[in-house]
Amino acid sequence: MTPCDTTLTQDVESQLVAQAVCMSFSGVQALQGVSVCVGKGEILGLIGPNGSGKTTFLNVVSGVYKPRAGAVLVNGVRVGGRSPHLIAQLGMGRTFQNIRLFGHLTVRENVTVGSISGAKRLGVDHASDVTSLLERFSLDDVSDELALSLPYGAQRRVEIARALAGRPDYLLLDEPAAGLNDAESDSLLKAIMAVRNRFGCGMVVVDHDLHLIMRLCDRIHVLAEGKTLAVGSPAEVRNNQTVIDVFLGNAVKEMV
Amino acid sequence: MYGAIFAQGSTLRLVVNYFITCILVISLQIFVGNSGIVSWGHAAFVGVGAYVTAWLTVPTVIKEDIFPAMPAWLLEIELGFLLPIVIAAIAAALAAAIIGLVVCRMKETAMAMSTLALLVIAHSIFNNWSGMTRGSEGVYGLPQNTNLWKAAAFAAACVVLAIAFKQSRIGLQVRSSREDALAAGAAGVNVVRVRYVAWVLSAAVSGMGGSIWAQYNLGFASPQFYYAQVFALLAMLVVGGMSNVSGAVIGAGAVTLVSEVLRRVENEGSLFGLQVPRISGLAQMVVAVVILLILIYRPSGILGWRELDDWVHRWLTRRRLKRAAQRSSPQLSEDG
Numbered sequence: 001m002t003p004c005d006t007t008l009t010q011d012v013e014s015q016l017v018a019q020a021v022c023m024s025f026s027g028v029q030a031l032q033g034v035s036v037c038v039g040k041g042e043i044l045g046l047i048g049p050n051g052s053g054k055t056t057f058l059n060v061v062s063g064v065y066k067p068r069a070g071a072v073l074v075n076g077v078r079v080g081g082r083s084p085h086l087i088a089q090l091g092m093g094r095t096f097q098n099i100r101l102f103g104h105l106t107v108r109e110n111v112t113v114g115s116i117s118g119a120k121r122l123g124v125d126h127a128s129d130v131t132s133l134l135e136r137f138s139l140d141d142v143s144d145e146l147a148l149s150l151p152y153g154a155q156r157r158v159e160i161a162r163a164l165a166g167r168p169d170y171l172l173l174d175e176p177a178a179g180l181n182d183a184e185s186d187s188l189l190k191a192i193m194a195v196r197n198r199f200g201c202g203m204v205v206v207d208h209d210l211h212l213i214m215r216l217c218d219r220i221h222v223l224a225e226g227k228t229l230a231v232g233s234p235a236e237v238r239n240n241q242t243v244i245d246v247f248l249g250n251a252v253k254e255m256v
Numbered sequence: 257m258y259g260a261i262f263a264q265g266s267t268l269r270l271v272v273n274y275f276i277t278c279i280l281v282i283s284l285q286i287f288v289g290n291s292g293i294v295s296w297g298h299a300a301f302v303g304v305g306a307y308v309t310a311w312l313t314v315p316t317v318i319k320e321d322i323f324p325a326m327p328a329w330l331l332e333i334e335l336g337f338l339l340p341i342v343i344a345a346i347a348a349a350l351a352a353a354i355i356g357l358v359v360c361r362m363k364e365t366a367m368a369m370s371t372l373a374l375l376v377i378a379h380s381i382f383n384n385w386s387g388m389t390r391g392s393e394g395v396y397g398l399p400q401n402t403n404l405w406k407a408a409a410f411a412a413a414c415v416v417l418a419i420a421f422k423q424s425r426i427g428l429q430v431r432s433s434r435e436d437a438l439a440a441g442a443a444g445v446n447v448v449r450v451r452y453v454a455w456v457l458s459a460a461v462s463g464m465g466g467s468i469w470a471q472y473n474l475g476f477a478s479p480q481f482y483y484a485q486v487f488a489l490l491a492m493l494v495v496g497g498m499s500n501v502s503g504a505v506i507g508a509g510a511v512t513l514v515s516e517v518l519r520r521v522e523n524e525g526s527l528f529g530l531q532v533p534r535i536s537g538l539a540q541m542v543v544a545v546v547i548l549l550i551l552i553y554r555p556s557g558i559l560g561w562r563e564l565d566d567w568v569h570r571w572l573t574r575r576r577l578k579r580a581a582q583r584s585s586p587q588l589s590e591d592g
Contacts, residue, residue, distance in 0.1 A: 062442055088444035096442075102435035104499065104561045105428075113432040116425055117444025146561060166444050 013076045015039050016061070016092075016170040016202055021070035023053075023060055023226075030056045032226045033070065038202040040169055043192070045217035045234075046206045052223040054206045055097055058172045061204070062094045063087040075169060089117050093168030093201075095159045097175050103148035107139050110147050110158055114165030122167055130165060136198075137161045137191065153184050157191075164195060171195075173205045177212050185209060189216055214238065268404065270516055272472060275407035277508045279465035281492045282414045285504040287458035288493060290427055291451050292434030293364050296486050297355075297371035300378030301459040303481035304351055305344035305466025307382070307389055312340040313471065314397045322397055325387020337401035341410075341467040348463025352456045360452040364437070375486065382478035394477030402472035410468055411505075414461060418501040419563075421457060430454045431499075491543075495550050497557025502564035507557065511543065518542050 016038045023031040031053045038044045046054050059065045061072055063084040072079050074090045093114070102110050111130045119129070134140045137157040142150060147158055156176060163171055176192070177185045189212055196203065207213055213220065213234075220237040222229040230240045237243055284298050312335045314322055319331050359370050383391045421427045429450040433440040437447050470476060488511070496507020518539035550558065559567070 064438065064442075083446075084438075084441035085444050085446045088442055094442050096439065100436045100439035102432045102439065104435055105431060109428055109431075113428060113440065113445060114443045116429065120444075162443060 011039075012073060014169075015073075015075070016204075017071075017073040018057070018061060019071045019073070021057070021060055021072065022068045023056055023065055024068055029226050031060065031067075034223065034226070034228055035070075036204070036221055038170060038204055040202045041196060041200045042219065043196060043203045043205060043217045045213040045220040046204055046223065047208075047210065047213055047220060048223035048229070051225075053226040054223055055174055056226075057223070058094060058174050058204065058206060061087075062092055062172060085117070088166060088168075089121055091121065091167070091169035092172070093163035093166050093170070094172035095156075095163050095174055095176060097178070097206075099152075099155050099159055101147040101155055101158055101162075104146055106144050107147055107150070107158055108134065108143040111139075111161050111165045114162040115167075118165060118167035129167070133161045133165055136194075152179055156180065156188070160191070160195075164199060164201075167199070168201055170202045170204070173203060173207075175207050176205065177207050177209045185212055188212075192216060270512070272402065272404050272407045274508065274512050275404075275411040276402070276465060276469045276472060277489075277492070277512060278411040278505055279407075279414045279468060280462065281489055281496075281504040281508045282411075282418045282501060283458050283461035283465055284489050284493050285498060285501055286418050286421060286461060287454045288490070289498040289500070289504070290422060290430040290434060290454050293451070294368045294490070295371040295458075296368070296483075296490075297374035297378070298459070298462050298489065299481040299483075299486045300374055301348040301352060301462035302466035302469070302485065303378055303382050303478075304348045305463030306470040306476055306481070307395070308344045308347045308463070309340045309467040309470040310395045310398055310476075311388070312343060313399055313401070314395070315399070318397050322390065322395060323388055325385075337406065337471060340471070341464050344467035345460040345464040348466070349456050349460035352459030356452050356455045360448055360455055375482070379478065379482050382481060389478060391478050394475055396475035398470055398474050400472060400474055402468050407468060407472070410464070414465075415501055415505065417461070418504070421454075422501060426450050426453050434499075491547050493557075495547055495557055497559035497561070499556070499561055500559045500563050503557050503559040506559060506564070510558065511547075514546055515539055515543050 016036075018034065018036045020033040020035055021031050022029070022033055034053070034057060036044065036046075036057070046057065048054055056065065060067045063079065063082055063086070066081045070080070074087065074092055077090055079087050079090065102113065105113070108130060111133055115130050115133075118124075131140075134143050137160065139154065139157060139161060142154065147155065150158065156179075160173070160176065173192070177188055180188060192203070192205070193216070195201070205213065205216060215234075217234060219232065220234055221231050222237060222240075222243050224246055229246060230237055230243050232240065280298075280302060283301075284295065287293070287298070288295055311323065311326065311330055312333055314334070316332060316334045319326065319334075323331075355374060359367055359374070362370060382389050385391075386393075389395065422431070429440065429445045430453075432443065432445055433447040433450065440447055492507040492511045493504055494507070495510055496505065497503030522536070522539050554560070562570075
């Protein structure tokens with residue numbers, strides 16, 4: 001059974017769908033037939049041990065890698081093999097595991113770059129969007145500073161604001177809470193929730209912080225060695241014996 | 257006319273050449289500074305501009321002697337100052353538009369290498385198409401249409417153009433690709449396309465600069481559009497701070513000034529009354545050392561990552577805050 005069987009028949013036009021995606025690097029199978037779908041307004045958690053293919057999956061979906069087999073559809077448009085910028089222009093935003101800001105551009109310029117493609121797609125003015133995003137992520141005070149001069153937590157916020165500035169339908173967040181302390185991680189959680197409510201975009205969140213994932217996500221997709229191990233609600237995944245055995249182990253027991 | 261302002265003709269020459277150099281360094285800044293990709297090939301576009309200008313401005317009476325291979329229709333043409341500049345810019349832009357179709361698709365390092373190839377190819381054309389370029393023998397007979405004010409006006413126009421481009425949407429997108437091409441793509445930037453736009457615009461300004469330069473120096477030869485010129489222009493850009501237009505202007509000034517002082521020292525054999533041994537090439541060596549020192553102590557150039565007006569603005573703000581603090585502190589002590 002693929003996890004998308006039930007939803008695929010519904011509204012593909014308003015979903016991000018990956019069907020049986022395969023990816024390999026010089027013989028090593030990084031993804032073996034992974035199928036995922038995310039609706040607008042839904043937050044999907046993608047978890048799994050190191051090397052299970054989480055970041056590879058995000059890279060395939062955002063066009064950094066071309067999948068060896070399988071298909072990716074954004075709102076029903078097949079994007080397999082298209083360049084990242086074309087996929088972004090279709091409404092896909094993302095952040096990176098290691099923050100990748102435009103270091104020598106100002107914070108405002110960083111966010112503006114993101115807004116240009118979104119404004120083009122939706123035919124709207126982008127300047128006001130940028131200002132409100134800067135306020136929303138408490139970046140208005142530092143908007144004229146160079147991005148690389150900001151502290152780590154603020155850089156994470158700039159990256160999310162930049163991705164949102166493109167007004168994406170789907171947002172891929174690669175370890176947004178990495179390196180944040182509990183308080184920062186908590187406020188990030190609130191910010192992501194608020195973003196979902198305000199912008200209504202679907203999200204795929206990869207993170208090692210299971211506590212965050214369990215609280216944040218509507219559904220969780222567990223990967224192991226490039227294959228789907230389980231899909232379900234946080235409660236279902238938490239109680240799935242295979243997941244506990246293979247990957248979660250003590251972390252879940254502690255939480256339960 | 258200029259004698260009243262500049263006592264020496266050589267000083268006038270220096271200033272005019274400085275403005276022309278500014279145009280060339282700014283043209284390089286438009287591509288290299290915004291995209292972060294080094295181009296060795298811009299001397300080719302300067303050359304295209306210069307040769308096109310020679311073909312259009314050399315007086316018809318001597319044209320056939322200088323350009324034996326020139327087609328008859330071109331032999332009839334003798335234009336003034338402005339039109340050759342426009343045509344030179346268009347010619348350089350066209351050349352860049354064709355070359356860019358291939359070059360701009362490459363990865364950053366491959367692109368830099370291919371511009372080196374472009375320089376060599378262009379040089380062998382300039383060198384060997386003797387019926388139209390006279391190769392290393394050189395072209396002569398161009399009128400001196402460029403003067404101080406024209407050169408200054410064009411340099412100022414180029415500053416405005418380059419800043420406008422840098423601040424434009426496409427300029428911002430090119431700069432984002434300089435910082436992180438992968439992230440720029442993920443943010444919806446068509447990196448190849450925006451680099452291509454910067455490349456063509458930059459070449460057009462190079463061609464324009466080449467035309468203005470040719471119309472000042474009366475004659476030139478193919479070796480002038482080769483490594484030495486590219487290195488000099490790149491050095492000025494890097495010294496000033498390549499991400500800034502004001503960096504290009506200041507870098508051109510700094511290197512021109514240091515070279516000129518050293519050249520005079522070399523010729524006269526004295527510096528502020530001190531005897532200096534006459535060693536030919538000393539000037540170039542000292543310039544190289546100065547550039548090295550700047551790069552060691554200030555790797556992002558004299559201006560770093562901010563434009564001159566931004567620095568001035570920050571300085572003024574800081575001074576205002578300081579004054580305000582000074583004014584309020586005596587009151588505090590009275591209160592205390």
